[in-house]
Amino acid sequence: MSSVSFRSVTKRFGDVLALDDLTLDVEAGEFISLLGPSGSGKSTTLNLLAGLLELDEGEIRIGDRIVNDIPPDKRDVAMVFQNYALYPHLTVFENIAFPLRARSRRTPEQDVEARVSRAAGMLGLTELLARYPRELSGGQQQRVALGRAIVRDPKVFLLDEPLSNLDARLRIRMRHDLKALHDRLRSTIVYVTHDQAEAMSMSTRIAVFNEGVLQQCAAPYAIYNRPANIFVANFVGEREITFLEGMARIKAGRMQFTADGIETIISGLEAGFDQIDGRRVLLGIRAEGIRIVDIDCAEGVPASVTDVELSGPDSMIYARTGSGLELCARAEAGSRISKGMPIRLSFLAERLHVFDPENGIAIPVHG
DSSP, X not given: OOOEEEEEEEEEETTEEEEEEEEEEEXXXXXEEEEOSTTSSHHHHHHHHHTSSOOSEEEEEXXXXXXXXXXXXXXXXXXXXXXXOOOXXXXXXXXXXXHHHSSSSOOOHHHHHHHHXXXXXXXXXXXXXXXXXXXXXXXXXXXXXXXXXXXXXXXXXXXXXXXXXXXXXXXXXXXHHHHHHHHHHOOEEEEEESOHHHHHHHOSEEEEEXXXXXXXXXXXXXXXXXXXXXXXXXXXSSSOOEEEEEEEEEETTEEEEEETTEEEEEEOOOXXXXXXXXXXXXXXXXXXXXXXXXXXXXXXXXXXXXXXXXXXXXXXXEEEETTOOEEEEEEETTOOOOTTOEEEEEEOGGGXXXXXXXXXXXXXXXX
């Protein structure tokens, strides 16, 4: 395994700036996900690292070696694609063994058998080695593609949306298997996905991209609970975050937020932000930042339920306040809340997010 580093890497396709001045370090043995919408620059980053694209500016290192001008087959990386790319006329054994037998200096057959058996054992493919790809399920085919990468024992694994062709339940199972595989191999993995659930469940860190620019790189907990800006806050999460602009007042390290009949206190404002006193800020509100309180309680904001959506063990309660603000809160699936019912909504200060409305950057607060 090896570390990976990007230094001021830029890539253009004609007039389109696909990747803008990327600087990013991946530690040896780390599982890092490149997350973002289509066209955000994540796949361009992976293809530059693989050598499938040439960069326009900057420097890429794998370990201590600058690889800008090194061809793909000399970079000692293994790539797993979205479409598996298996050879239909070869058995599972032959597909996994292919990289070892295709090298200019062929691996001794005894070593091929040992390495294929090891990879197959890791991936639960031992009983399938004599089958052909057409005889396998989608999940099994994906395991074969992973096995073909593992036998090479590369410095870095590159995975380009490898689970996107699988059904929802199988994707969940494969996420667990990939994480377990990484724990066993302790290899460096760079994983491209647009699925935040994949990134959140498997990664050591997540690098969030938008329009060719790295927005934030941090551990999954920090990406979700301490988003660097409005884009990250809105992109990461099961549902879109609600943004509400209002007035901030600072006193003794506490921020009072007021807007459209809503008033809430956020305690523990980090030092150095007294300058937002008397300024307008954006409050970011997720469903888990709202608590439904008793209708007779003096606490909270009165609202009317507009919809109830069952979401596994929870119900998502959509409600509209008297000022027309639409909010979403979580409730237990067995709650007796129904459409049209009056409720009151209270805000959990430790789960709210505050942003500068002019540049969209987060104002650090904590509960």
